[in-house]
Structure formats: structure tokens, C-alpha cells
Amino acid sequence: DTExxxxxxxxxxxxxxxxxxxxxxxxxxxxxxxxKQKAKKPPELMFVYSYEKxxxxxxVPSRFSPECPNSSLLNLHLxxxxxxDSALYLCASSQGLAGAGKETQYFGPGTRxxxx
Amino acid sequence: xxxxxxxxxxxxxxxxxxxxxxxxxxxxGYPSLFWYVxxxxxxxxxxxxxxxxxxxxxxKGFEATYRKETTSFHLEKGSVQVSDSAVYFxxxxxxxxxxxxxxxxxxxxxx
Numbered sequence: 001d002t003e004x005x006x007x008x009x010x011x012x013x014x015x016x017x018x019x020x021x022x023x024x025x026x027x028x029x030x031x032x033x034x035x036k037q038k039a040k041k042p043p044e045l046m047f048v049y050s051y052e053k054x055x056x057x058x059x060v061p062s063r064f065s066p067e068c069p070n071s072s073l074l075n076l077h078l079x080x081x082x083x084x085d086s087a088l089y090l091c092a093s094s095q096g097l098a099g100a101g102k103e104t105q106y107f108g109p110g111t112r113x114x115x116x
Numbered sequence: 117x118x119x120x121x122x123x124x125x126x127x128x129x130x131x132x133x134x135x136x137x138x139x140x141x142x143x144x145g146y147p148s149l150f151w152y153v154x155x156x157x158x159x160x161x162x163x164x165x166x167x168x169x170x171x172x173x174x175x176k177g178f179e180a181t182y183r184k185e186t187t188s189f190h191l192e193k194g195s196v197q198v199s200d201s202a203v204y205f206x207x208x209x210x211x212x213x214x215x216x217x218x219x220x221x222x223x224x225x226x227x
Contacts, residue, residue: 006159033214042205042217043160056214090159104150105215107160 003027004108006091012114015081021111023074023091032074033105034066035090043090049074050096081115088112118143122206122218129196129225137191137221139180139206147208149173149182149189150215154203163191163204196225 004025013019023032031050035043048056049068063085065077074091088110094103123138141149148167152160164173169184178193189206206218 040220040222042220043215045214048214088159092160103209104148104162104165106162107152109159 004091004093004106006089006108006111008111009109010112010114012116013078013081014116015083017081018077018079020078021076021089021091021113023076023093023108024072025093025106026072027093027095027106028071029093029095029106030071031094031096031103032068033092033094034074034076035092035107037088037090037110039087047076078113081113083115086113086115118147118208118210118216120206120208120216120218122204122221124219125203125222127221127223129223131198131225131227132195133225135191135193135196135200135223137204137206137223139189139191139218141187141189141206141208143187143208143210146184147210149180150207150209151178151180151189151191152205152207152217154205154220156202160205196223198225198227201225 007022034046037043046060047066052068063080067075090110091108092105094105096103119142121140150165151163153163154160164175166173166182172181180189180191203220203222205220207215
């Protein structure tokens with residue numbers, strides 16, 4: 001089973017709202033990732049967690065706040081977003097850290113976010 | 117730095133036609149190489165991968181061979197179907213970070 005689940009599937013929020021995206025995997029993977037994907041573009045890395053610790057933050061604005069409560073869960077807390085933050089947010093996981101052992105990343109279906 | 121270059125789309129084919137999507141990479145070491153597919157409205161699915169030179173990845177009739185001498189990982193399928201219509205991303209991993217993606221190639225197959 002290589003399933004990564006994400007909720008919600010769609011989210012519409014105003015610029016003053018606070019919302020959270022959730023990602024879950026039960027493959028025993030120890031690395032988890034958040035990507036942002038704009039239409040007709042490749043995914044862009046936002047954050048990487050390795051063994052529940054944040055290991056990479058790709059200079060993401062503080063209005064995006066990741067959290068890894070345990071090895072199976074990854075959240076992305078959203079606050080005071082801008083319309084340009086509207087995108088597909090993808091979660092991924094891998095057995096170990098990317099590049100460290102020829103790891104394969106498995107992606108979830110994504111959350112399609114619209115900021116009004 | 118490390119990068120991935122893949123042919124620009126869209127690629128438009130008739131059903132049962134032969135497909136090639138070119139992908140080349142630059143890397144300081146020996147990365148693993150991947151092809152991901154994204155169907156409309158969905159996330160990325162791993163299509164195939166290769167971890168060392170001369171490895172051939174294959175899945176669902178798609179194939180790609182890791183060519184170190186030409187730094188390429190071209191995707192091929194002998195006979196495409198309408199259901200193969202999607203965006204295809206070539207990617208490499210890079211030690212210490214995560215995946216480096218190409219820009220994606222949109223494939224449209226008509227019956």
C-alpha cells in the first residue's frame with residue numbers, strides 16, 4: 001500500500017480565515033513533504049520533515065505553518081493567506097530523506113485551495 | 117546546479133500511436149530518476165523509476181532507461197490510449213533536499 005491521504009479535497013477561504021490541511025500516511029515513512037503546485041507548473045517544495053523534525057523550509061512565508069504531530073501525520077496551518085496562494089497543495093512521503101538512499105516519494109491527491 | 121529538462125508540450129497523438137517524451141538531466145552525482153504522471157484534477161502518481169545507470173523502469177506499458185552517457189531518461193510507450201492523457205513530469209532526486217522536477221509535458225490522446 002502506497003497511499004497518502006489528504007483532507008480536505010477542496011478548500012475556499014477568505015484572507016482573514018485560519019484553516020488547516022491534513023496529510024496522513026501509514027506506510028511507516030519517516031520523511032514527509034509539502035509542495036505547492038500552480039496550474040500548468042511542476043510542484044514546488046515548501047517544507048520537509050524528517051523523523052518528525054523540520055529539516056527544510058524553502059523560505060516559505062510565515063502565513064504557512066507546518067506541524068508534524070507524529071510520524072504518520074503532517075498538517076499545514078494557514079493564516080492570513082493572499083489570493084496568490086491559491087494552488088494545489090500536495091503532500092508526499094518517503095521511507096527516508098530524499099537523496100539519502102534513493103528514496104521514492106509517494107504523493108497524495110492534493111488539496112485544491114482557493115483564497116478569496 | 118542540478119536540473120531536469122523535458123520537452124515542451126503539448127503532445128497530441130492518436131490512439132495506438134508511439135509516444136516519446138524526452139528528458140535530460142544535469143547532476144553532480146548519480147541521482148535516481150523518476151517519471152510521475154498527473155491526471156486531470158489529481159495528485160502525482162509515480163509511473164516508473166530507475167536508480168542507476170542502464171536501469172530500465174517500466175510500468176503500464178511505459179518504459180524509460182537511465183542513460184548516463186547521454187544524461188537522459190526518455191519516456192516511451194508503444195501504443196498510447198485515450199486514458200493516458202495527462203501531464204508527465206520527469207524528476208531527479210538530489211541529496212539533502214527533495215525532488216527536482218522538469219516543467220511537465222501535457223499529453224493529449226484522441227480516439
